[in-house]
Amino acid sequence: MGASGEKALVVLSGGQDSTTCLYWAIDRFGRDNVVTLTFDYGQRHRVELECATRVAELAGVANVRLPIDTFAALGGDALTDTGIPVEPVSPTSGGLPNTFVPGRNLVFLTFAAAFAYQRGITQIVTGVAQTDFSGYPDCREATIHALQETLRLGMESHVVIHTPLMHLSKRQTVELARDLGGLPAMALTHTCYNGQRPPCGQCPACKLRAKGFFEAGIDDPLLQSV
Numbered sequence: 001m002g003a004s005g006e007k008a009l010v011v012l013s014g015g016q017d018s019t020t021c022l023y024w025a026i027d028r029f030g031r032d033n034v035v036t037l038t039f040d041y042g043q044r045h046r047v048e049l050e051c052a053t054r055v056a057e058l059a060g061v062a063n064v065r066l067p068i069d070t071f072a073a074l075g076g077d078a079l080t081d082t083g084i085p086v087e088p089v090s091p092t093s094g095g096l097p098n099t100f101v102p103g104r105n106l107v108f109l110t111f112a113a114a115f116a117y118q119r120g121i122t123q124i125v126t127g128v129a130q131t132d133f134s135g136y137p138d139c140r141e142a143t144i145h146a147l148q149e150t151l152r153l154g155m156e157s158h159v160v161i162h163t164p165l166m167h168l169s170k171r172q173t174v175e176l177a178r179d180l181g182g183l184p185a186m187a188l189t190h191t192c193y194n195g196q197r198p199p200c201g202q203c204p205a206c207k208l209r210a211k212g213f214f215e216a217g218i219d220d221p222l223l224q225s226v
């Protein structure tokens with residue numbers, strides 16, 4: 001794979017899904033053609049940033065950290081505001097969980113496209129999925145497709161946004177990681193909304209992760225490592 005010589009940028013959060021996407025990108029484009037980008041958006045769980053660094057190191061690819069502190073200044077969501085506990089559904093967000101950071105993926109992918117453009121990279125890989133997920137509207141295929149069109153127009157580029165997990169269940173994502181040799185890296189990933197290591201096992205993110213590993217019949221390397 002990777003015979004095309006195209007370069008790819010993986011948006012790496014340090015979580016399970018983006019780590020799986022990293023291994024997908026290495027398989028498809030070749031390790032030497034893959035770079036990862038991690039956003040420091042003021043997330044309350046700083047451990048995510050360290051996880052991304054360690055995952056990239058293990059995978060043997062470069063990791064660039066880009067600061068975007070505007071979301072924390074906006075406030076109002078549980079992922080950046082330490083005064084807000086994680087709740088499954090917030091009464092003010094129209095049924096979305098209060099871990100939803102409005103516009104986050106739109107901004108991330110726009111900055112990723114700008115970063116890629118300046119380095120001659122046309123392939124962007126992101127771990128968004130509309131199946132089996134928290135219902136974030138900026139993770140849906142229609143949103144990503146529209147954004148890709150917007151970026152192509154706005155940057156006069158041929159950027160492609162790859163979403164290899166878009167239609168996969170959590171079980172299938174775990175199986176994909178296994179098939180791509182990404183399971184050891186799972187021990188370095190971070191999922192828990194409460195920022196705990198070992199993970200709390202109670203929050204929506206922990207439960208979803210556990211469900212995927214259980215259904216795949218695979219022990220989560222993270223739980224065995226901590």
Ligand SMILES: [Zn+2]
Pocket residue numbers: 191192193194195196199200201202203204205206
């Ligand atoms: Zn948790």
